Amino acid sequence: MVDYDAIVVGGGISGLLSTLALSKEGKKVLLLEKDSYLGGVCRSYNVDGYTVDTGPHIITRLEHGPLKALMDKYFEFTPVFIPHGKYYVRLGGRVLPFPWNLSAWLTFDLLPPLDRVYLMRTLFSVSYLFSSDPNLQKMSVGQLIGEGVSPETKHFLNCMCAFMTGGTSMYDTPVSRFIDSEHYKTLSDQNLVDKLYSILMKEGATDQTYPKKGIQSITDSIIASLPKEKVTIKTLEEVKVIEAGKKKTVATEKDNYTTDLVVYSGLSRDLPDVIKNLPKDYSEKLRKIKNIRSLSLWLGLKKRVFEFQGSEIWADGEPYSWVVPTSNYDPELAPKGKQLVGFGFILPKDARPEDYKKKALDRIYKIMPQMEKQVEMTHYQYLVPEKAVWTVTTEFADVKTPVDGLYLVGTDTTKKSMGVTRASYSVNQLLEELRKDKKI
Numbered sequence: 001m002v003d004y005d006a007i008v009v010g011g012g013i014s015g016l017l018s019t020l021a022l023s024k025e026g027k028k029v030l031l032l033e034k035d036s037y038l039g040g041v042c043r044s045y046n047v048d049g050y051t052v053d054t055g056p057h058i059i060t061r062l063e064h065g066p067l068k069a070l071m072d073k074y075f076e077f078t079p080v081f082i083p084h085g086k087y088y089v090r091l092g093g094r095v096l097p098f099p100w101n102l103s104a105w106l107t108f109d110l111l112p113p114l115d116r117v118y119l120m121r122t123l124f125s126v127s128y129l130f131s132s133d134p135n136l137q138k139m140s141v142g143q144l145i146g147e148g149v150s151p152e153t154k155h156f157l158n159c160m161c162a163f164m165t166g167g168t169s170m171y172d173t174p175v176s177r178f179i180d181s182e183h184y185k186t187l188s189d190q191n192l193v194d195k196l197y198s199i200l201m202k203e204g205a206t207d208q209t210y211p212k213k214g215i216q217s218i219t220d221s222i223i224a225s226l227p228k229e230k231v232t233i234k235t236l237e238e239v240k241v242i243e244a245g246k247k248k249t250v251a252t253e254k255d256n257y258t259t260d261l262v263v264y265s266g267l268s269r270d271l272p273d274v275i276k277n278l279p280k281d282y283s284e285k286l287r288k289i290k291n292i293r294s295l296s297l298w299l300g301l302k303k304r305v306f307e308f309q310g311s312e313i314w315a316d317g318e319p320y321s322w323v324v325p326t327s328n329y330d331p332e333l334a335p336k337g338k339q340l341v342g343f344g345f346i347l348p349k350d351a352r353p354e355d356y357k358k359k360a361l362d363r364i365y366k367i368m369p370q371m372e373k374q375v376e377m378t379h380y381q382y383l384v385p386e387k388a389v390w391t392v393t394t395e396f397a398d399v400k401t402p403v404d405g406l407y408l409v410g411t412d413t414t415k416k417s418m419g420v421t422r423a424s425y426s427v428n429q430l431l432e433e434l435r436k437d438k439k440i
């Protein structure tokens with residue numbers, strides 16, 4: 001049986017970042033991935049001459065964030081990042097920039113004026129309340145707003161909540177999701193001036209980017225930075241059993257491996273299937289984590305239809321959609337003179353992806369009928385966008401587990417931020433925990 005200093009289970013972005021960090025910290029690492037490819041839901045591939053990503057992706061908080069911290073310390077190659085541009089809201093045939101601050105709210109006339117005033121007043125009072133009682137951060141947007149706004153504004157708020165959380169309604173979205181600081185502090189760490197500044201002045205989403213060549217370039221940069229002498233990668237090897245103990249045995253159908261340290265990046269709610277005898281209350285907590293599912297649709301257009309650099313939230317009717325014309329960032333993602341645009345939809349709990357495809361395409365053509373004649377490529381993806389969602393009704397795992405030498409990483413192990421940023425956050429936390437436990 002081959003022995004390693006560390007075994008990383010899963011080769012998505014969090015598993016790859018963990019492998020890179022641990023190997024650069026001097027460990028001999030084995031990475032085991034069940035699929036034939038690395039990257040998990042952070043990949044790009046070619047469809048009829050267009051380079052599509054696994055769902056539209058914008059990387060948040062790049063400048064000061066956890067991914068940057070890992071890139072500065074461990075990457076040999078870094079992707080080129082292009083500024084995201086503005087977020088726009090498309091509603092009732094009109095398009096306006098997303099209202100990030102007070103003055104933008106007051107002129108955001110896609111919603112009735114009385115509703116806008118009510119929302120601003122509510123936000124102000126909540127920021128005062130938060131400073132006196134941090135428990136109020138758990139309050140949902142729905143609870144806070146109550147019946148105070150019109151049905152059309154409620155519909156808009158539901159759409160925004162779905163957009164900010166990856167699919168939850170305003171009754172499951174904590175208010176803190178909307179007034180969280182850009183600099184990773186939790187609301188209770190922020191002072192009132194910070195909070196009010198966010199509400200009044202913040203430009204919003206200025207630290208967001210799209211990686212040139214598609215999101216695969218992040219995955220490729222990590223793989224190219226791995227020190228070959230320290231890292232072994234095995235794909236098509238699903239980890240079936242982890243036997244805990246001072247020495248851990250990690251078993252796949254092909255082989256068994258031993259190690260002192262396991263970093264697990266699969267779905268945390270599946271951990272009790274892989275490792276027996278976890279404490280009962282811990283297993284129950286993990287089983288409460290909810291996953292969300294998404295349907296993405298990529299359209300290859302014969303000519304440029306979207307002129308701006310940025311993305312749109314389509315808030316009319318249902319389903320809501322997030323629209324990112326990725327070839328505006330990098331024209332090489334589409335054949336010359338053509339345009340590639342990705343649409344992200346959250347798949348409702350009971351919907352079948354097959355049934356939802358038509359609904360999604362019909363909604364797009366209803367909102368922009370002129371686009372239909374331009375479409376020459378249609379590609380659907382059914383994916384789990386986050387291993388968990390930021391909501392008030394789901395559990396999250398932690399990086400640290402009750403088992404000595406077993407740690408979890410990935411987007412269901414920390415609440416901070418979202419997506420790739422959240423995965424990176426978990427890896428920074430892993431390194432912190434390992435230092436505390438004197439394992440690196």
Ligand SMILES: Cc1cc2nc3c(=O)[nH]c(=O)nc-3n(C[C@H](O)[C@H](O)[C@H](O)COP(=O)(O)OP(=O)(O)OC[C@H]3O[C@@H](n4cnc5c(N)ncnc54)[C@H](O)[C@@H]3O)c2cc1C
Binds near residue numbers: 014054060240421
């Ligand atoms: C449609 C969509 C849109 C998104 N938009 C954004 C965005 O705009 N911005 C953003 O930052 N993020 C976005 N994300 C989220 C982001 O892609 C993910 O949060 C991130 O890539 C998750 O990385 P991960 O390593 O935590 O999980 P995963 O990518 O799921 O990786 C887990 C890996 O573990 C492997 N695995 C699981 N169990 C085992 C086992 N037992 N043995 C071996 N291997 C195993 C899996 O095969 C997989 O490769 C989006 C995702 C999707 C799908």
